[in-house]
Amino acid sequence: MVNIAVLGYGTVGSGVVEVINTNHDNINKRAGKEINVKYVLDIRDFEDDPVQKILVHDFDVILKDPEVDIIVEVMGGVDPAYTFTKQALEAGKSVCTSNKELVAKHGAELLALAKKNKLNYLFEASVGGGIPIIRPLNSSLTADDITEITGILNGTTNYILTEMESKGAAFEDVLKDAQEKGYAERNPEADVEGYDACRKIAILTSLVCGEQVDYEDIHTEGITKLTETDFKYAKALNASIKLLGTSKKIDDTFYSMVAPVMIGKNHPLIGVHGVFNGIFVHGNVLDDVMFYGRGAGKLPTASAVVSDVVDAVKHMNTNIMTIWEEKKNRLGKFEDFKNKFFVRMRDKGLDDDQMLDIKNAFGNVLYVKAPDVQDELAFITEPIREGDFVENIKGLSDVLSVVRVDF
């Protein structure tokens, strides 16, 4: 028997207990041992829940119990999760987590500590919820030079964008509706400003390059500026607008960003709708692969956490090699990242002059039109350095919106 302790009895923590209870036969068979939840740590009490019998309020009880082999940290946030995780790894207990903030910030350090002590620090649920992506990156895509990883990494924003697209609705209206349905938080900033996706692409990029990528270094834009009109153009172009976290390797340098991007009908992520997530990977010999599933939600996320517990049981006293060193990876300067841009401008009825300005700013561009949109000029540039785009767009007045394009 292997005893585990669950830190935090919130959505994911209660999901972990539920998954272990529901699927115990399967899980024990896959782990090769019986998994027993010995403790749940929470500051709250849950009088009407059977969990109350194994509930503790003091982490030291867990830390000092030599019978506890594996700790599930699903508290979220950096503190005190960071302290607890370090103490656990120092006390000889492996840790499985869904905590993307902590993994993004201290993943490399915690992995090194786990390795030193022949333990494991596993975080499948930190990116893509139930989608297997961390383990495949670490143990399946090992024969390739991975040159791109791009994901729809946040279900809330993907739900909002899908609704805006299908209903022709405004961002604010859809956000309100999503909040009422519980798909968006009352304070939606971490989602709609792209901060959540940013931590996740930082984790993925760290695993791809094997070095620490700081999320603070990643250029991040949210979806709050997108309008119904942007989606009218996307539709006319047989395209869609998705919030992507992306890292591309160019001449051995990774360029990363989080931003809304217009993708075409042949992009592997085009079919990822609603609260689903998808992660696209391009390898130099593997070509394209894509992983799709529920990026959030109690049970899918808990399923990923429990799969880590099973893996930790299968690898007791053996560190699963994970290449993510503390050495900082110097991302390429964002100004040097080349992208194509979709630009909408107010049509001043001075076509020739305006088009000359556009030509001066961006050279040859592709003009695009959308049904039911008047008094606008819209075009798509050739790939251009981000820094040059910022400079050149200054030469144009009456710009209404800008969205990057990947097709």
Added chain:
Amino acid sequence: MVNIAVLGYGTVGSGVVEVINTNHDNINKRAGKEINVKYVLDIRDFEDDPVQKILVHDFDVILKDPEVDIIVEVMGGVDPAYTFTKQALEAGKSVCTSNKELVAKHGAELLALAKKNKLNYLFEASVGGGIPIIRPLNSSLTADDITEITGILNGTTNYILTEMESKGAAFEDVLKDAQEKGYAERNPEADVEGYDACRKIAILTSLVCGEQVDYEDIHTEGITKLTETDFKYAKALNASIKLLGTSKKIDDTFYSMVAPVMIGKNHPLIGVHGVFNGIFVHGNVLDDVMFYGRGAGKLPTASAVVSDVVDAVKHMNTNIMTIWEEKKNRLGKFEDFKNKFFVRMRDKGLDDDQMLDIKNAFGNVLYVKAPDVQDELAFITEPIREGDFVENIKGLSDVLSVVRVDF
């Protein structure tokens, strides 16, 4: 340093050598050791290829060399691959393979032999080419009760169906074109009759249920009967027709088949076009996940084989637990599998009589129409036992085509 030997210098074998040469730095870093191709076995000579220097014609040279730790078996076919694999595992060498025929037929036995000798028998490339699916099934989707696995598992047929759909072309014409382009074999039977997909769904189902599923027990239909008109209806229904290998668990019994199925726009596999493959999995807590990528091709398949070599290096002297027992899984009887059916009939201009016959045969059905199709009646049934469908369709004359429906 770890020495490996590659059995068979055909498409995949030469791909394995190429991938190891191209990405050696990355691969050695991920494996933690330098991987060296010491031998390549083939009955042919390759005078103009550097491989000639390490080429051997006698498997015994490899078998008796204690320096060889891992054998890559990419010969295909059951014999002599089966004998070589058993000899290798008995001689203390792990085996990595892309050989779906051998894995489907003797996977359980070879896994048991590997386990007994603290070795590994790995076969990521046997299903889905470059798509990571075997390892995720074995080590990521371990917290779930998997109730469905469905895949587009054959790139040749998916290419043919995609072309038929997009060009409105006939099967024979597209097949001929695919043969000219090298996407289909001169003898295309294994692909177009569904035999290849059948072996792959047998492997996947064995891994899901943990027992031996014999491919001979799986009802298998190919794509040769599909016509342009079937695709006209699919288009009118905003659907697509794909050759699926599928296993569904109902009341603890698995029902499996390979057959063309009409799937709707919300099916996760709807976006899998051309030579790409996709594998959809439904778990009771994970909900839906899908894996997408190149299901064939020299380098993607070789990438999967080499990822197995890396895993074998990381697990020297340790068996990676894989649950696939030799005990035979009794699949549910195909007659008891319930499916919906799309049926086309010649319209005899006797609407009332014909519709009464249809009602007598299938109860309430959904009548469907397609533009540019005359003199036909077409309908979709409710879910019905396969056995009952076969009986009831006998009551109708002038049936033109039948395709299963999953939406």
